[in-house]
Amino acid sequence: MRIRLASLEDTAAISSCVAEAYQGYVRRIGRPPASMERDFRSDIDQGNVYVCESAGEIVGIMVVRECPDHVEVSSLAVRPNSQRQGFGRSLMSVAEGRASSRGLSAVRLYTNAALPEVVRYYERLGYVQYDRRTDDGYDRVFFEKDVGATA
16 A cells, blocks of 8 residues: 555546545435545645555545644545555545644544444544534534644
């Protein structure tokens, strides 16, 4: 496994990974998740997209954004045939390390309330729910994890 910042050459593979990972959620949510309709190029240019490679293939992606006091994970996707192998957890560790090393105290994220298995996943990673509301037309559950700060 190798995690690195994405380059523009990865754009098609990133979109493919997200589409595969989220396709099964469309019916449950009632519309495509926001990440399925995202243009990742700007995020890549800003150094906010990480890819996880295994056997030369992008198997997972994560989009982060630095805020004044935290890092926000706005997308985490792992191809279905690569799930349950630690790729998502490894990507989340990168987000936590990025926050901590930059002196930010937390990592925040949200997921759709219609995906209870995803809610439980973040809880298992130590994330605590701090809000639930309709946001941009989605029923979202918001999480935070205190990561301290080393900078």
